[in-house]
Amino acid sequence: MSPGTWEARLRLWIVIDGRNALGPGKVRLLEAIAAGKSLSAAAKQLRMSYRQAWKHLRLVEERTGIAVVEPHRGGRSGGGTVLTPQGKALLKAYHEFHREVDEHARSACVRHFNRWFSPRVRE
Amino acid sequence: MSPGTWEARLRLWIVIDGRNALGPGKVRLLEAIAAGKSLSAAAKQLRMSYRQAWKHLRLVEERTGIAVVEPHRGGRSGGGTVLTPQGKALLKAYHEFHREVDEHARSACVRHFNRWFSPRVRE
Numbered sequence: 006m007s008p009g010t011w012e013a014r015l016r017l018w019i020v021i022d023g024r025n026a027l028g029p030g031k032v033r034l035l036e037a038i039a040a041g042k043s044l045s046a047a048a049k050q051l052r053m054s055y056r057q058a059w060k061h062l063r064l065v066e067e068r069t070g071i072a073v074v075e076p077h078r079g080g081r082s083g084g085g086t087v088l089t090p091q092g093k094a095l096l097k098a099y100h101e102f103h104r105e106v107d108e109h110a111r112s113a114c115v116r117h118f119n120r121w122f123s124p125r126v127r128e
Numbered sequence: 129m130s131p132g133t134w135e136a137r138l139r140l141w142i143v144i145d146g147r148n149a150l151g152p153g154k155v156r157l158l159e160a161i162a163a164g165k166s167l168s169a170a171a172k173q174l175r176m177s178y179r180q181a182w183k184h185l186r187l188v189e190e191r192t193g194i195a196v197v198e199p200h201r202g203g204r205s206g207g208g209t210v211l212t213p214q215g216k217a218l219l220k221a222y223h224e225f226h227r228e229v230d231e232h233a234r235s236a237c238v239r240h241f242n243r244w245f246s247p248r249v250r251e
Contacts, residue, residue: 009144009145010145010146011142011143011144011145011149012142012143013140013141013142013143013225013229014140014141014142014143014148015138015139015140015141015229016138016139017136017137017138017233018136018137018138019134019135019136019137019237019241020134020135020136020137021132021133021134021245022132022133022134023133025137026134069244069245071244095244098240098241098244099240101240102136102236102237102241105236105240106136106138106229106232106233106236109229109232109233109236110140110232113225113228113229113232114142114225117221117222117224117225117228118142118221118225121192121194121218121221122144122192
């Protein structure tokens with residue numbers, strides 16, 4: 006069987022003092038909070054308990070030293086959680102970091118594996 | 129709490145037709161086979177069943193189209209599994225690929241997060 010399309014795929018973490026401070030899971034949680042302005046809705050969407058979601062946030066904040074969420078002021082529901090300006094900026098920095106490393110990984114993948122896979126048909 | 133040392137950490141896969149063909153788990157298995165010249169010893173070392181290990185190998189070979197292992201000829205035990213020359217070369221290519229992307233990720237991490245974490249003490 007010959008391979009068709011082939012590419013690099015990666016997962017990327019910021020590790021502080023040897024521990025995961027920000028990676029795919031925590032980023033997804035922050036994105037869900039940014040979209041829904043609610044920690045409980047974000048947790049539900051990601052199929053984790055409120056307690057697990059809260060723990061993830063606490064670990065991000067403890068390990069980075071950055072307050073990433075704050076209570077949602079205003080709004081009809083009268084409660085909720087939003088990203089702080091710093092939390093939004095940190096998320097943006099992660100996305101830019103991820104995009105750059107991902108692009109590099111894809112081009113490096115072609116360079117390192119072209120002789121293995123290129124003769125085969127690519128879609 | 130202020131972060132101490134911080135760095136990027138990544139996991140990297142070669143994905144062929146959308147499926148994992150070679151990544152950290154399969155690479156560890158190939159390395160263990162290269163070191164011990166035995167699939168059953170490699171499986172035991174990695175705490176997986178012989179069947180699981182064999183399945184991983186089959187997936188690598190099916191998805192890459194490359195025969196990565198062969199029976200061990202000779203030797204006192206009279207049996208065993210070794211990497212083919214192509215299998216060794218593929219493993220080497222993965223390591224070079226991984227090293228390059230990892231180095232880039234570490235330098236990109238400093239560039240993207242220096243303003244967040246650099247004022248803090250680094251070990």
